[in-house]
Structures are given as C-alpha cells and as structure tokens.
Amino acid sequence: MDMASNTRMMSNSSAASEDEGLTLSPPDPRALAIEARGLVKSFDGTRAVDGVDISVPEGAIYGILGPNGAGKTTTLRMLLGIIDPDEGIRRVFGHDRPHDIGRLIGYLPEERGLYPAMKSIEAIAFMGALRGLSLAEGRRRGLELLERHDLAYAADRQIRQLSKGMAQTVQLLGTLVHRPRLVVLDEPFSGLDAINQGKLERMIRSLAEEGVTVIFSTHVIHHAERLCEGVAIIAGGKVPYAGSVEAARDRIPAQVRLETRARDGDWTAALPEDTRREGDFFYFPLPEDGVEPLLRQLIEGEAGILSLSIERAGLHDAFVSIAGEAAARQLEADAAGGQA
Amino acid sequence: MNAQHTNDAHRADLDAKPRLTRLEAAWVIARRDFVAVLFSRAFLFFLIGPLFPVLVGGLAGSIGSQVSKETTVIEVGLAMSAEDNAAMIAARDQLAPKLRGAIPALRAVEEAAGNADFDARAFMEARKGNFAAIVTGTVDKPELIGTEGQVRRWQGPIELIAASTAADAPLVFPQSTRQTVASSAASERKNRIRTAQAAQMVMFLLTMLLAGMVLSNLAEEKGNKIIEILAAAIPMDAVFMGKLFAMLGVSFVGIFVWGMLGWGFWAIAEDAIITVTNTDFRNLPGPAVGWPLFIALGIAYFSMAYLLLGSLFLTIGAMADTVREVQTLSMPVTMLQLMVFFLAAATLTDAGSGLEMVAVIFPLSSPFALLARAALEETLWIHAAALAWQAMWVALLVKGGSMLFRKRVMKSGGAGREKKKRRWGLGSRGGRGGRGPEAREPQLEPAE
Numbered sequence: 001m002d003m004a005s006n007t008r009m010m011s012n013s014s015a016a017s018e019d020e021g022l023t024l025s026p027p028d029p030r031a032l033a034i035e036a037r038g039l040v041k042s043f044d045g046t047r048a049v050d051g052v053d054i055s056v057p058e059g060a061i062y063g064i065l066g067p068n069g070a071g072k073t074t075t076l077r078m079l080l081g082i083i084d085p086d087e088g089i090r091r092v093f094g095h096d097r098p099h100d101i102g103r104l105i106g107y108l109p110e111e112r113g114l115y116p117a118m119k120s121i122e123a124i125a126f127m128g129a130l131r132g133l134s135l136a137e138g139r140r141r142g143l144e145l146l147e148r149h150d151l152a153y154a155a156d157r158q159i160r161q162l163s164k165g166m167a168q169t170v171q172l173l174g175t176l177v178h179r180p181r182l183v184v185l186d187e188p189f190s191g192l193d194a195i196n197q198g199k200l201e202r203m204i205r206s207l208a209e210e211g212v213t214v215i216f217s218t219h220v221i222h223h224a225e226r227l228c229e230g231v232a233i234i235a236g237g238k239v240p241y242a243g244s245v246e247a248a249r250d251r252i253p254a255q256v257r258l259e260t261r262a263r264d265g266d267w268t269a270a271l272p273e274d275t276r277r278e279g280d281f282f283y284f285p286l287p288e289d290g291v292e293p294l295l296r297q298l299i300e301g302e303a304g305i306l307s308l309s310i311e312r313a314g315l316h317d318a319f320v321s322i323a324g325e326a327a328a329r330q331l332e333a334d335a336a337g338g339q340a
Numbered sequence: 341m342n343a344q345h346t347n348d349a350h351r352a353d354l355d356a357k358p359r360l361t362r363l364e365a366a367w368v369i370a371r372r373d374f375v376a377v378l379f380s381r382a383f384l385f386f387l388i389g390p391l392f393p394v395l396v397g398g399l400a401g402s403i404g405s406q407v408s409k410e411t412t413v414i415e416v417g418l419a420m421s422a423e424d425n426a427a428m429i430a431a432r433d434q435l436a437p438k439l440r441g442a443i444p445a446l447r448a449v450e451e452a453a454g455n456a457d458f459d460a461r462a463f464m465e466a467r468k469g470n471f472a473a474i475v476t477g478t479v480d481k482p483e484l485i486g487t488e489g490q491v492r493r494w495q496g497p498i499e500l501i502a503a504s505t506a507a508d509a510p511l512v513f514p515q516s517t518r519q520t521v522a523s524s525a526a527s528e529r530k531n532r533i534r535t536a537q538a539a540q541m542v543m544f545l546l547t548m549l550l551a552g553m554v555l556s557n558l559a560e561e562k563g564n565k566i567i568e569i570l571a572a573a574i575p576m577d578a579v580f581m582g583k584l585f586a587m588l589g590v591s592f593v594g595i596f597v598w599g600m601l602g603w604g605f606w607a608i609a610e611d612a613i614i615t616v617t618n619t620d621f622r623n624l625p626g627p628a629v630g631w632p633l634f635i636a637l638g639i640a641y642f643s644m645a646y647l648l649l650g651s652l653f654l655t656i657g658a659m660a661d662t663v664r665e666v667q668t669l670s671m672p673v674t675m676l677q678l679m680v681f682f683l684a685a686a687t688l689t690d691a692g693s694g695l696e697m698v699a700v701i702f703p704l705s706s707p708f709a710l711l712a713r714a715a716l717e718e719t720l721w722i723h724a725a726a727l728a729w730q731a732m733w734v735a736l737l738v739k740g741g742s743m744l745f746r747k748r749v750m751k752s753g754g755a756g757r758e759k760k761k762r763r764w765g766l767g768s769r770g771g772r773g774g775r776g777p778e779a780r781e782p783q784l785e786p787a788e
Contacts (some may be wrong), residue, residue, distance in 0.1 A: 082571045083746055099575050103358045107572040113565030117376065129368045130573035132360050184572075 033058045033182050033213035034079055038088035041074050048074045050237040051088070056215055056230060058181075061208045063224035063245075064217040065319065066234035067330035072217035073110060075234065076186050079215075080107055092182065103132040106180035110187040110217075112171050116160035120146065120170045123159055127174030138177055145173040165196055172200070176207075183207060185216035189223055201227060219334040225315040233319055235327040245315060252313035252321050254286040259306040260298070267301025270294055286310055362581070365574035369582025373557075374589045383590070387597055390549065416444040416494055417471035419452035419460050424479050424505075431504035438513060443497040449474060460485045473498075479505045529716075531625025536688055536715035539627075539638060540708050544681040547645045548674065550591040554650040555657040555673060556666045557583050562658075576742035580658075584650045584738070588643060627715040637714045637723055641707035644730040648703055649677065651734055655741030659748060676704075684708030691716060700726070703733035 034056040041049040049071040056062040064072050078085045081098035092098045098105065114123050124145065125138030133141070146152045149169060159167055168191065175183065185204075189197050204214050204227055218224055224231050225245060232242040241248055258271075259281055271294075275284035287294060291308065298305055313321075320328045360368070377383055418425040425448045432446045449469060452458040460474040464485055473486025473494055479502045484491050561567040570579050606613060606621070614620050627634040653673055660666045684705045687696035691713060699709035710726045713719075 077568075077572075080572045082568065099359065101358045102360065102573050105572070107569065109565065109568040109572070111565035111568060113561075113567070113569060115372075115376070115560070115564060115566060117380070126368075126372055127569065127573075130360075130365070130570065132358075132364075 031058050032056060032091070033060070033093060034062075034215060035091045036075070036079060036088065037090075039075065039078055039085045039090060040087035041071075041078060041083065041085050047237050049078070049085075052232075052234070052237075052239045054079075054232050054239065054242055056213060058213050059208060059211050060213055060229045061204060061227050062213070062215040062230045062232070063228035064215065064232045064234055065219070065221065065224045065315075065331075066217075066323070067219055067327055068334045070234045070327075071237040072219075072234055073186055074237075076184055076215075076217055080105065080184060102130075103178060104181040106131070106175040106178065106183045108172055108175045108183075108185045108188055110190065112168055112191075114159045114167060114171055114174075116158065118159055119156050120151070120159065120162065120166075121155040123170055124174040124177050127171075128177040131178035131180070133178050141177050141179075142173065145177060146170075149173065165192065168192065168196075172203070180212065182213045182215070185214065187218060188216050189218060189220060197223075219331050221314075221316050221319060221331065221335070231315070233322050235323040241318075241322045248318040248322065249313050249315060252317050254313065255311045256282075256284050256286050256291060257307075257309045257311060258282040258284075258298075259308070261304025261306055262302065265301055265303060267298050267303040270297035270301065360574060360578075362575060362578045365578035366582035366585065368574070369570070369579050370586040370589065373583055373586030377586065377590045378593065386553075386590075387594060390598060414444045414472050415447050415470065416498065417449040417452075417460075417469060417474040418446055419449045419458055419463075419474050419476045420478060420482075422448075422453070427479055427505040428475070428501055431501045435501060435504060439497075443501065444472060444494055446475075446501070447471075528625070532628060532716050533689060535625050535627050535634075536712035537685070539634070539711050539715055540681070540685055540688070543638065543642050543645060543708060543711060544677070546591070546595065546642060547649055548677050550587070550594065551646050551649040551653060551677070552670065552673065553590075554584065554587050555653040555670060556663065557587060557654055558658045559660075559663055559666060563663075571746070576746050577738050580651065580654055580738045580742045580745075583654060584647055587650060588646050591646060628718045629714050629720065633720075634714050638711060640723075640727055641711045641714075644727065644734065645704075645707035647734040648707070648730060648737065649680075651737035651741055652704070655737070655744060658741065658745045680704045681708060684712065688712045688716075701729075703730060703737075706730055 032055050034054060036052055036054040039049055039052040039054075040047065052071070052075050054062075054064075054075070064075060066072050074083070077083045079090050079092065079098065081092075089096070090098075093101055093104060095101050115126075118126065121139055121142045124142030125133070125135050128138030128141065129135055143152065143155055146155050151166060151169060154162060154166060154170075159170065162170065172188075175185075188200055188204075192200060201223070204216070207214050216223075216227075228245050230243060231245050231248060232239050233248070241251075271282060272284045272287060275282050277283075291310065295305070295308070316328070319331065323331075418428055420428065429446050429448075432443060435443055449458070449460075449463070449471070451463065451468070452460070460476050463469065464471070464474060471486075473484050473490045475482050475484055475498055477483040482498055482502045484495055484498055486494070558567065561570060567579075570576075610622075614622075629637065656669055656673065657666050660669060680702075683695075683702070684699045685708070687693060687699045687709065690696045696709065699705045700713070706726055707730060710723060714723060
C-alpha cells in the first residue's frame with residue numbers, strides 16, 4: 001500500500017477528526033490506526049531505529065517481532081510520542097502528535113511501574129485520570145474490571161502488598177480502564193507464567209473482538225503467530241518485513257513430507273531435484289503444479305505411499321528467511337531467557 | 341451484540357474528550373503528588389524539621405549565654421581602704437542608672453581587706469579572682485591594675501566614679517524633657533532596609549528549605565518505572581508542572597502550619613518573645629508598599645522563586661540516574677541558591693545600580709531583588725512586569741527541562757538494560773527484581 005492510498009484511507013476516518021474538534025468516527029477496518037514511514041532514531045550516534053515503516057489497520061492485532069535490542073521499544077515509544085523520531089512520520093489515528101489523542105490510547109510499558117503505596121483501585125483510577133477519566137469514574141470502572149478478573153478482594157490493598165502477577169494485572173487493567181481504541185503493549189508476556197500468558201492472550205483477542213486495535217512487541221514467535229494478523233519483523237533497527245502473518249509464511253514454499261514402503265525404484269526420478277532424505281522420509285518443496293501429478297507417478301512406480309503431508313512454513317521459518325539465522329538465534333536465546 | 345454495545349459505549353466515551361489539556365494533565369499529577377506527600381509519614385518529619393534548628397539554636401544560645409555570663413563578668417575589684425571601697429561602690433551605684441553599661445560593677449577584693457602587703461599586680465598575674473582590673477590607691481589618686489585593654493577601657497569610668505566620691509553632697513541630675521519624632525528620612529530608609537533584609541532572608545530560608553525537595557521528586561517515578569506511563573499519557577512538561585505545583589502546595593501547607601504555630605506561640609508569649617529576641621515585632625518598620633501588599637508580593641515572589649529554582653532542580657534531579665547522584669548534586673545546588681541570594685542581598689541598598697539591575701533581571705535572583713524593592717520603593721508597575729518576566733522563565737525552564745528529559749532519559753529499551761547488566765557484571769540474565777545495582781537503587785537504563 002503506498003503513502004497516497006494510506007492517506008486517502010485516513011482522510012475517510014480519523015484524519016478528518018482534526019478539523020472537527022477531535023470528534024472521532026466509528027472504526028473503519030480499512031483505515032489505519034497506526035502509520036509510520038521512514039522512522040529513524042539515533043542515540044549517541046548509534047541508529048537504534050533505521051527507517052521503520054509500519055501500517056496497522058484499525059481493529060487488528062499486530063505484533064512487532066524481534067530480538068532484544070532490535071529497536072522494538074524505541075519504535076513503540078516513537079509511535080506513542082514518548083520520544084520524537086529524528087526522521088520520518090508517525091500517525092496515530094491520523095494524528096501526528098499522539099498526545100493529542102491520548103484518551104484513545106492505552107499503553108503498557110515493558111518495565112512495569114506503579115506507585116507502591118497506592119491502593120490497587122486508586123492506581124487504576126489514577127491511570128484512567130491520566131487519560132481523561134474522572135477519579136470517581138475510574139474507581140467505578142476499576143472495581144468492575146477487578147471483579148471481572150477475580151481481584152475485587154485486592155481493590156483496597158496497596159500495590160506493594162500484591163504479588164508480582166497481581167500487580168501486573170492491575171497495571172494492565174489500568175491500561176484499559178479508559179476503554180482505549182488502541183492498546184500498545186511492550187513485551188506484555190514477559191515475566192508471566194503460562195496461565196497468565198493464556199489469560200492475556202484471551203484478553204487481547206477479546207479486545208480485538210470489540211474493535212480495539214492491539215499492537216504488541218515480543219521476542220516470542222509463537223505469541224505473534226497465534227495472535228497476530230499482521231506482524232513487523234524487526235532486526236538491527238530495520239524492518240525487513242511488515243505485513244500479514246500469512247503472507248510472511250507464504251514467502252517460503254510449503255514442504256511435502258513423503259513416507260514410502262519402497263526404499264528405491266524408478267519412481268524416485270519423479271521426485272523434485274532438491275529432495276532431501278531424512279530417515280524414512282523424503283522432504284521437498286511443494287511442486288508448482290501441486291502433488292497430484294507426482295502422486296500418479298509414485299503410484300504407477302509402486303512406491304508404496306505410507307503417508308504424504310504438506311507442511312506450511314511457520315512464522316519461525318519465515319523469520320529465519322527474512323531476518324537471517326543470526327537474528328533468529330538471538331530471538332530464540334531471548335525467548336529462552338524470558339521463560340526461564 | 342455485546343461487542344457492538346461495548347463499541348458504542350467506547351465511541352460515546354472517546355468522542356467526549358480525546359485528550360487532557362496541559363493544565364488538566366498537570367492537575368492530575370499535582371493532585372496525586374500532593375496527596376501522596378501530605379499523607380506520608382515523611383511529611384510529619386518535614387513539618388517538624390524546622391523545629392530542630394530552632395531547638396538547637398535555642399539550646400546553643402542558652403548554653404552560650406550561660407557560659408558567657410560566667411566567663412565575662414565585668415567586675416572591677418577594689419583594693420583600697422574600707423572607706424574608699426564603700427565610697428566608690430556608693431558612687432558607682434548612684435551613677436549606674438544614668439550610665440547603664442558604661443560603668444563596671446565594683447566589688448571589694450576580699451584578699452586585700454586588712455592586708456597591707458596585698459600585691460594587686462601579683463594577684464592579677466596569678467589569675468586569682470574574676471576581675472577585669474583592680475583599683476588600688478585612694479579615691480584622690482586611684483591606680484588601675486590590669487591588662488592593657490582593660491585598663492584603657494575602664495580608666496575613664498573609674499576616674500569618674502572616683503571624682504563623684506569627692507562631691508560634698510549626693511549628685512543631683514537635672515530632669516530632661518523628651519520630644520520624639522515618628523521617623524526621619526534616614527531612619528525610615530534604614531528601617532526599610534532592615535525589613536527588606538529580613539524579608540529576603542525569610543524567603544531565602546524557605547526556598548532553600550523547600551525547593552531542594554524537588555531535586556529528588558522524579559526519583560520515585562524513575563525508580564518505579566512509572567515515568568514511561570506518564571510520558572506516554574501526557575506531555576512531559578505537564579508532568580514537570582504538576583510536580584512543581586504539588587510541591588509548592590506542600591510548601592504552603594508547611595508554611596501555613598509553621599505560621600499558625602508561630603502565631604499561637606506569639607499569642608501565648610508575646611512579651612517573652614519581644615524580650616528574648618530584643619525585637620518589638622508589633623512595631624516592625626513598615627515596607628514602602630505597605631504591609632498588606634508587601635505580604636501579597638512576598639507570597640507571589642516566594643512562589644516564583646520556588647518555581648524557578650524548583651524547575652531547575654527538577655530538571656537536574658531528573659537527569660540523575662541514581663539517588664546517590666541526586667544527593668551528590670545537593671551541594672552544588674545549595675551553593676547556587678546561596679550565590680543567588682548573595683547577589684540579591686549585596687545589591688539591596690544600590691537600587692538602580694548596574695549590579696542591582698542584574699539581580700532584578702537574572703531570573704533566579706529576580707524574586708529576591710524585587711521583594712527588597714517592594715520594601716524600599718513604592719513603585720508598583722515594576723512588580724507586575726517582574727512577575728510576568730519570572731512566570732515566562734518558569735514556563736521556559738519547565739519546557740526546556742521536559743525536552744531535555746525526553747531527549748536524554750526516555751530513550752532506552754531492552755538492549756540498554758542488557759548492556760548495563762553486562763557492564764555491572766551481571767550477565768545477560770540479571771533479570772528484573774534481581775539483586776544487582778538496579779535493585780539497590782532506582783535508576784534508568786542507558787541508551788540502546
């Protein structure tokens with residue numbers, strides 16, 4: 001999608017809001033919640049982010065996938081207006097300055113932070129107040145959210161009295177209390193146990209079902225693969241791929257796995273040239289004309305087909321193909337480190 | 341259906357108010373900080389803090405005064421004949437009400453009574469008794485024995501007392517009548533200078549006591565990583581402004597409490613305070629603009645001095661990575677405050693001079709210099725201009741500080757932490773909540 005078409009799409013929806021006293025129209029699935037073009041950010045002469053382009057449609061779950069130090073947090077901070085890019089443009093719901101629509105955004109930073117002496121309910125209400133809710137309304141909604149997450153009993157407990165997991169949940173609820181239209185989560189799964197990771201995944205899906213755009217950074221491929229419609233793969237401050245997860249996987253041809261009774265025979269000549277054999281299995285890329293002609297020749301050659309499966313490439317394979325082996329190894333190391 | 345309902349609710353919420361204004365955002369921060377500080381246990385210590393120097397000062401003063409009384413009694417010994425001793429003491433008692441502290445107390449030296457061989461010089465050199473000097477001889481020809489300084493000091497008074505003993509009849513002093521004027525140009529100026537000095541000193545003490553608190557004000561947010569949530573939600577200058585006004589509010593609470601205590605103490609022990617301080621607070625010299633306006637200007641200038649210094653300190657403190665760094669910065673910051681105060685104080689009597697104009701224009705010293713002007717001159721327009729000038733600098737400092745903070749501090753992600761951990765020798769898996777230096781003291785990460 002080119003810049004012009006993006007701009008046209010925005011002009012139909014939220015971009016128009018600037019002229020109309022920031023009144024926002026209902027979400028348009030074709031419109032962009034986030035648009036970034038050529039974002040560059042350097043720190044002390046080092047380019048942390050080097051020409052990042054991202055487009056996140058409204059209502060999508062979008063992942064920014066990359067190893068630690070790839071520039072994920074810096075990119076998110078630029079998108080949120082915490083820091084300004086040295087070059088490039090960023091637009092959130094068509095606005096150049098994200099603070100102008102702070103009420104529409106919820107942000108959970110990677111470094112969890114709450115005032116330890118505050119009560120849970122007050123912490124949620126305070127985070128809502130930062131986004132424009134009155135304290136009374138924040139408390140009311142906060143209590144509702146705590147009840148929904150079975151934490152109502154902790155409403156009057158100070159943050160310092162909560163477990164780490166409970167405090168993280170309270171902060172997440174504070175991120176959502178003002179009912180944002182865009183939720184940005186920086187490494188949201190980091191530090192959570194498997195049960196809480198599952199809860200968070202469900203929460204992200206339910207937000208998307210309500211039309212909320214969710215963008216999160218992660219170095220764990222399977223979170224991105226399970227949740228995201230779109231993904232930006234980031235490595236070394238650059239984004240070599242940004243698009244749908246499906247398209248990323250489709251960049252690598254599907255693999256055929258064949259198991260035969262016969263070990264050898266004339267039928268092997270029918271297999272593609274780049275077939276490799278591993279034990280009882282043959283592996284080769286899915287032929288362009290499909291498997292039917294090949295199947296015919298295998299049957300005629302009495303190969304004795306025991307099994308044949310077509311395996312689509314996973315996001316991991318796509319990541320290796322796009323970002324390279326080194327980035328993939330670092331990603332795996334980060335993920336292993338995060339889980340241990 | 342349910343999702344649709346929720347969506348509609350979202351739209352209604354969002355359309356109402358897409359963002360907070362800067363003032364509203366600052367208010368959210370100020371309210372949180374004000375309440376958090378006011379209801380903390382530390383605030384009690386903050387309130388009683390000024391009692392410590394008062395207490396220590398009182399004790400030191402009392403002890404010093406006692407020591408002084410015991411060691412510096414001004415008593416001149418008499419080693420004359422018994423009659424002469426009695427005559428000298430009688431004459432002294434007669435003169436004392438008129439001359440007050442100008443003449444010494446006299447006491448007969450016991451060792452000399454009936455001792456013809458009494459050697460006053462040897463007695464003094466042997467450091468016996470507690471006399472400033474000893475008088476021997478007769479009333480017609482007294483001899484003063486003592487150190488060079490004491491002899492020179494008491495020679496005249498002793499001769500006067502001795503001369504008085506020779507009078508045939510007790511001295512009769514004519515009764516003079518008195519006429520006083522409320523003021524003279526010279527005394528009014530002198531009194532107003534005293535008022536200006538006192539006001540500057542009070543304002544300096546209050547800002548020094550209170551503005552320093554701002555230095556570590558962002559430490560909590562940085563330590564608890566809340567700063568990123570604040571920075572994402574509202575403009576950083578609103579965070580700075582909110583924090584400044586919260587602490588200004590806390591300061592006013594403190595000043596109010598101390599003021600009420602002082603007023604209560606004054607109501608109970610008015611005379612005692614006047615006696616002890618040797619100052620009649622009921623008749624303090626009035627400032628040129630009058631007391632009500634002077635007090636109003638004092639509050640305005642204190643607020644400006646606080647906000648100006650506070651915004652500077654907040655920025656400096658925000659740049660610090662650790663609490664230790666904040667503590668280290670306290671000393672140069674205090675020195676800066678002192679220099680600003682000295683600049684304003686030194687030029688107090690030179691209104692209109694080049695240096696005084698520097699003090700008036702330089703934003704940090706401006707409130708002090710202008711408060712002095714309010715005490716000394718009746719011109720009012722200059723205060724309106726000065727307050728506008730100072731307010732503009734507050735806004736500039738807050739804006740500059742917040743920009744610097746965004747540029748210098750809010751810039752790191754995971755890679756920065758990893759680098760720092762490696763530098764601290766914690767390996768790549770120091771982890772959050774670990775026991776490394778990060779866990780010991782709040783700090784932000786360096787850049788990626």
